[in-house]
Amino acid sequence: MQSLKLIAPHLFFFACLFYVFDPTESQNIIYSYCDTGNNYTSGSVFEQNLNLTLTSLASNASLTGFSTTAIGQNPNTVYGLVLCRGDVSQQDCQACASTASIEIIKQCSNNNKEAAISYDNCLLRYSDRRFFSTVDSSPKLMLYNVNNVTEPVVFNRQLGNLLRNLSSNAASSTSKFSAGQTNFLDFQYINAMVQCTRDLAGNNCSNCLQDIIRYIPQCCNGKEGGQVLSLSCNLRFEIYSFFLLSSPPPPSLVQPNSTSQDEKKSTSKVIVFVAIPLAATMVVALIVCCCFFWRNGKKKRVDTDPDQEGSMATLDQWNSYGAIGSSAAG
Structure with missing residues (x-):
């Protein structure tokens, strides 16, 4: 019985840790x-x-x-x-x-x-029909962040320049993917990524991205973030870092504090396998579980914290602008 009391805090800690690092969250x-x-x-x-x-x-x-x-x-x-x-x-x-x-x-x-x-x-x-190398840029879903930017004119200009640069990079690369960031205000950045399916030729990828960029004024004008998704290409932008890489590919400036998904997994493994004294374990467990309740509370609000991880697992912080011939599921 005494041994159970000793290991109980550890079990509680690991249970909280498993929830925080649950890999199914991005599914x-x-x-x-x-x-x-x-x-x-x-x-x-x-x-x-x-x-x-x-x-x-x-x-x-x-x-x-x-x-x-x-x-x-x-x-x-x-x-x-x-x-x-x-x-x-x-x-x-x-x-x-x-x-x-x-x-x-x-x-x-x-x-x-x-x-x-x-x-x-x-x-x-x-x-049942061959669709390879054929562009389908009709948006299946458009999403926007409910918060408005403070300087929409400056934001739209900087976002437009960034997306043009990223589109050019993606169209000319074999990966048909590009991500980066640009200055918006002091100590604030616009982060964005674009991607085409790799069966598209460079010019078709460029045309697809140009097509979906044109939908931004309809779904996301003046918003802190947005997504436009089609079957052949997609884009996303935020004022916080959502990249899964340790640092975004160029064009980019110095990235603000960000933690990649791989780093999180590595951290979780270190925490799990390193022996922690009982007192330290209880302190860490308390902190982790506080983060757990804090994070759940955030998901219930419509505001988006610029420092928040940009995962679509938090779809309840977004509103769907429209869906064409499709249904959104969460």
Whole structure:
């Protein structure tokens, strides 16, 4: 009984720690798209090819962060694509792709022949028609931060310049991804990233990004952050750092205090495996659990702290401006 009393604080600490570093937190669905115009029959050859396609995409996603496949013969050919966010680790890419390959069938449960599902870390898509190298820039979802910037004219000018530079970099790179930041006000930055699917040619990637940038005045004008997501490209901007890399790729200035997801995981492992004296453990447990309650309280508010981690796991801090032919799921 005495030994149980001694280890109880440790167990409490580890329970809180597991919640704080829960890896499933980034696996919230941003949107799912199910084309209701065409359906397949359960047990059909198309369904068999679809299952093989999803298995292939989930297996190959983490190799390069991008994979396409076509399985079967017409009229039962299934075309599939998976794209991981350009700054996620192989492990997170694999986890996201595996989850997406399962959830897309659940989300589109009416045997849809064309569907897509998007998470913060990846996008997975399949269809009965060949869509590779074809631009689809129609926004499936647009999101905005509820807070307004203090200097919208300056902000919009700086954001426009940053997105143009990032778009140019992404279009000319093999990764079709670019992230960076620029000055906004004293000690404040605009952070942004853009990405295209890697099957697009450079000019098609550039055109896709230009198309979705034009939607910013509709969804996010004067807002502290926003996202525009289409099947072929997407963008995001914030006044706080949300990059999963230890530092954003150029163009960038000195990045304010940021902690990458990998650093968090490393920290959690160190804390778990290093022996901590009982008194120190209880103090750390108290701090961690205070952070837990503080973080949950923040999620219930609509305001966004500039120092907050930029994960779409906090979708309840965002409002959906619109969804075209899709549904958002949280």
